Amino acid sequence: MVKEDEMQREEYLKEAINNYSDMVYRIALTRCGNKENAEDIFQEVFLKLSEKMPIFENKEHEKAWFIRVTINLTKNLHNSAWNKKTTALEENIVFETKEENDVFNTVMGLQQNYKTVIYLFYYEGYKVKEISEILKTSENTIKTWLSRAREELKEKIEGGFEDEE
Amino acid sequence: MKNKDNFKKAMDNIHAPEDLKNRTFQKIKDKPKNNLIFMKVLSACAVFAIIFGIGAYYNGNPDIIGLSNNSKSKNVADLDLPRFENIDELKKVLAKSSSGYGYNRGLVYEDAMFESVDSSVNSGGFNQSLKVTDNAGAASSNSNYSTTNVQVEGVDEADIVKTDGEYIYLVKSNTIYIVKASDLKIENKLILDEDDDDFMPEEIFVNKDKLVVLGTNYIYDDDDEDDEYDHDYYYSYYRYNNSKTVTEAVVVDISNKNKPKEERRVTLDGYYVNARMIGDNVYFISNKSVYYYDEDCDDDDILPVYKDSVKSKDVVTIPAEDIIYFGGTRNYTYMLVGGFNVNDKKEASVETIFGASDTVYANSENLYIVQEKYTSLGNTKSVIYKFGLNGSKISLKAKGSVKGYLNNQFSMDEYEGNLRVATTSDVTGISKNQVYVLDENLEKIGALRNMAIDEEIYSVRFIGKIGYVVTYKEIDPLFVIDLSDPTNPEIKGELKIPGYSSYLHPYDETHIIGIGYNTETNNWGGTVNKNMKMSMFDVSDLENPKEVFNIDIGDEYAYSEITSNHKALFYNKDKNLIGFPVTFGKRYYDDSKSGFVIYKIDLDNGFKVYGEITDKTDYNNQPERVIYIGDNLYTIFEDEIDSYDLETLKKKDEVVFSK
DSSP, X not given: OXXXXXXXXXXXXXXXXXXXXXXXXXXXXXXXXXXXXXXHHHHHHHHHHHHHOOOOSSHHHXXXXXXXXXXHHHTTGGGSGGGGGOXXXXXXXXXXXXXXXXHHHHHHTSXXXXXXXXXXXXXXXXXXXXXXXXXXXXHHHHHHHHHHHHHHHHHHSTTTTOOOO | OOHHHHHHHHHHTOOOOHHHHHHHHHHHSSOGGGSHHHHHHHHHHHHHHHHHHHHHHHHOOGGGOOSSOOOOOSSXXXXXXXXXXXXXXXXXXXXXXXXXXXXXXXXXXEOTHHHXXXXXXXXXXXXXXXXXXXXOOOSOTTSSBOOXXXXXXXXXXXXXXXXXXXXXXXXXXXXXXXXXXXXXXXXXXXXXXXXXXXXXXXXXXXXXXXXEEEEEEEEOOOOOXXXXXXXXXXXXXXXXXXXXXXXXXXXXXXXXXXXXXXXXXXXXXXXEEEEEEETTEEEEEEEEEOOOOOXXXXXXHHSOEEEETTTOSSOEEOOGGGEEOOSSEEOOEEEEEEEXXXXXXXXXXXXXXXXXXXXXXXXXXXXXXXXEEEOTTSOEEEEEEEEEEETTEEEEEEEEEEESBOSSGGGEEEETXXXXXXXXXXXXXXXXXXXXXXXXXXXXXXXXXXXXXXXXXXXXXXXXXXXXXXXXXXXEEEEEEEOSSTTSOEEEXXXXXXXXXEEEEEEETTEXXXXXXXXXXXXXXXXXXXXXXXXXXXXXXXXXXXXXXXXXXXXXXXXXXXXXXXXXXEEETTTTEEEEEEEESOTTSSOOEEEEEEEEEETTTEEEEEEEEEEEOOXXXXXXXXXXXXXXXXXXXXXXXXXXXXXXXXXXXXXXXXX
8 A cells, every 4th residue: 555645545544434433433432431532532543543554464453453552542541530521421322222221331330351352252253362362461361351241241130141042 | 132132232323423533534634744643742742842951951861851850879779770759750740641642641652852862862771780690591402391482592481381291280261270291180270369369370480399370460459348248349340440450470389289389479560561480580570550640649549569478468569769760751651570589588679660561572681671652753662671680680771762663572682792673663654674783781783774665574583693584565575684793784685475474483503484374465455364374494595595395274264373472382393393273264153173283394395294183163162282291292272181192193181171
């Protein structure tokens, strides 16, 4: 990809926003717990893309980059004073059914690492090994997060996230 | 409807708002020069210039600019090491780091003063006298059992599996299994929780009768122990938020396998990063994020802690005055480095630096820790900290920096006192690669620049005077770099073949094995992986490196941990065998097969499949390591170990760990 070419650059960025905006936003929202910060993180992720214009081997590599950058950018957020000015999520996201609402809010109540692996495993369909590579964390740790997250979900919502079909 | 399906449906209903997408596109569509983030950084620079300006001009050394003059000395040993003056200075720096940066918040940025002077300035060495003892050569390659594939002989690297030739030790979830190799009997299981905490082992070392377990622990601050168990509280975000994540090195006496005895626990604040063991000395590193709210925060909330059980039962707070601080860094993280001897009771040596660690390399004398930083111009630079290792004592000897980022630990190597570093940098969207030679004070003495423009480094191996660098975009050039004159490194030879190697393993004096992928161009002009492959390179003629033979492994869905983790390599020099874990088959489908492949290396006839044990279909039972002990081969999966005759590959035994 010739990056000097303004048109190509714009095309690429447009395409990237179209392809990854929902995923980036979902991860940011899951981790921030409010729209205000999620939107800031969202912008920061794409700013970083435009700054670095990384070269990706393939789509998977590209996708992993977006996941990792989004997660990294949210890491320090919950310590910041920003959070004080935000509205609770329940006030502005309403789902179609009570079940969806309940399960979403239960997942949102988990701690950061747990809800992140739940999202990547159950929504994005990644395997433990892949999550460990994306998050640069040992597989062992991912497995533990996942199983503890499942345990917690089982405690909090009937049926939990059991895998049995 | 299942909960997880409802979760999916809920998630499906969440979309990035259109106006957010539009606003974002408007912001980023222009080159970084004109966009908002750059303006923000520029104004930030101006502020920093005012604050730091005077110091910078007088000091003349932009790398040691701080909010105050940091050249005070605490004691003789720490002469010249800049540290925080007091907690107030630390708070000021944290406040600066966390305010006014909008989108840049949270990243480790550097103030622009650094870069405007020189993108690769060095602060040089510190005037410490430190005797260096050579204790290399501990591990012998002639042992009749596997040792972890490490970068530097004699410098052990922690891993999830270790053997001492009689027992196999492995980490599985929160448990360490001790398995007798001869009959695969589970001799013991260790869970190293203390009281109410949750110790999670990450990696281990085995040192004769001592097992050293490195792991993460979560210490909860539950003040009312007598309270009834409160479920909501127990799982609450509040409780988690008030917990402390620490890294622990636990020494366990395993002379009696039936009665392992915990001897010692050294605790460093923060997440586990990496570890090395040289002789009886263990060095380990953690990163601790600082949680700063405002100036009224408790000192205890922002200062890191450590503990050594030989000294005290409770954690000790590290005072600001003990934290090394070089100034000019906007940062949220402390890097803690601990060193101790597994056989004595001398208190661990702990050093704390205001900064984070990313990549770690050690030889028998020095430990190098690299921190990646984003500079204000959107570039990356690597700050290198050099610690001298003297027994269990660690001390910072020098700090330097180079342009670009490192691929992994193999991008660094020390030879005759000089550190060679290979990096990739990307300033304008066009990546460049370079190899630097830094002297013992981390001052740059030689550089090879602008190598493989528009490509990225995929693997590096320095072997004595020669460096081998694989860069990649569409094809794989293997560069042979002559470093015999450290002030003038030069490219001697170059080999272009399709694909890339992501791991390089020295085979003999004139041959290197590369493991990676074949690639092909797809319909859209992009390159995609075609299959895994392993190549043998002949580098006897430095000017004409040749690929003498190679072997394809699986298809585009083949995956092996070896491509990202050198510790997954199986290597038996005596029998000329090389192998690694693999997974074949399509992702998202359940028809994948996994296990291990082992090849016989024959310089005349190429790689021959020696054994393919790839019959596992359970995605939750991934292959991890394959090792040998004497005449036996052991394949280690997440949930089981199988043993085979190394000669005939006939299965002998198995043990399955209960889930």
